[in-house]
Amino acid sequence: MIDTSVRRWLPTWIGGRRTPQPFRATSSRVSRLAARYDAEVDAALQRLWPKARIYHDREFTRDRADFLLVVRGRGVMIETKVKSDPGLFRGSTLPPLLDRLQRDGRRLVVLVNQGDPAPARDLISTKLGDRGRIVVWSGPHHDQELHQAVEALLHQTTRHA
Structure with missing residues (x-):
């Protein structure tokens, strides 16, 4: 029987690389933060729009x-982003989503838990124009900003090409 510790070290003996342990710990910590953040966002959406239908895509x-x-027969996509530090949020993971929504003509609100979203705001504006918003939302004290962003998109009367 092969010991699991041997299987774990085997790739390094034959020239492969192992992921450093601190990176794996950080990655799982961020995953837990993201899952908790999604649950909090889901609760906020239910609290702010109690009659709305909310669909959560659980696949990454x-x-x-x-x-x-x-809400009222109109849809808004919500993307959540979790940062582990309060620095700039550049939106480097957003282009595939923005490209798809640009083609589909959909509206998007990006929620980031902390940081300065100015660089990502420029990216979203370039790709989606007035159909995209970004909001720093870290709890119920930011509900008003979330509500305003979503309602502004819901009140747009035309579907953009």
Whole structure:
């Protein structure tokens, strides 16, 4: 029987690389933060739009938003992003999603838990124009900003090409 520790070290003996342990710990920590953030966002959407239909895409993909919020028959995509530090949010993972939504003519609100979203705001504006918003949302004290962003998109009267 092969010991699991031997299987773990075997790739390094034959020239392969191992992922450093601190990176794996950080990655799983961020995953837990993202899952908790998604649950908090889901609760906020239910609290702010109690009669809305909320669909949560639980599969990880870069070209689909995490949530679809349907209010009064109109949909807004919601993408959540979790940062582990309060620095700039550049939106480097957003282009596949923005490209797809640009083709589909859909509306998008990106929620980031912390940081300065100015660089990502420029990216979203370039790709989606007035059909995209970004909001720093870290809890109920930011509900007003979330509500305003979604309602502004819901009130757009025309579907953009």
